[in-house]
Amino acid sequence: MSDNVTIRIQTGDFDVNAEIAALTASRTDIGAVVTFSGICRGGEGSDATTALTLEHYPGMAEAEIGRHAEEAMARWPLTGITIVHRTGRILPGENIMVVLTASAHRQAAFQSAGFLMGYLKDHAP
Numbered sequence: 001m002s003d004n005v006t007i008r009i010q011t012g013d014f015d016v017n018a019e020i021a022a023l024t025a026s027r028t029d030i031g032a033v034v035t036f037s038g039i040c041r042g043g044e045g046s047d048a049t050t051a052l053t054l055e056h057y058p059g060m061a062e063a064e065i066g067r068h069a070e071e072a073m074a075r076w077p078l079t080g081i082t083i084v085h086r087t088g089r090i091l092p093g094e095n096i097m098v099v100l101t102a103s104a105h106r107q108a109a110f111q112s113a114g115f116l117m118g119y120l121k122d123h124a125p
Contacts, residue, residue, distance in 0.1 A: 042092030
């Protein structure tokens with residue numbers, strides 16, 4: 001996997017700003033960082049979510065997410081990608097995931113983030 005790709009699947013929370021800082025540290029070639037932050041929503045009434053319990057297939061999930069991250073790196077002129085996804089019990093208001101894509105230009109960052117989010121939402125193991 002590329003040195004500029006970070007993928008973590010973890011039970012603990014994360015700090016979105018710290019992830020952005022780590023991705024952009026000492027870099028002057030980045031003109032855009034697109035950030036998607038997924039947060040567990042609660043809702044009201046019969047549609048209320050009290051918690052999410054997310055599972056994954058260790059090893060397989062990281063490999064498949066990595067494969068799609070490498071595809072994004074090949075398709076767009078990116079300078080880096082960070083994907084952090086939580087598993088376990090997640091309460092409303094808590095972070096679920098963050099996807100960061102960095103590029104010299106915003107269009108590549110937006111398009112690659114959309115590509116990765118589509119995969120993670122619909123197909124990630």
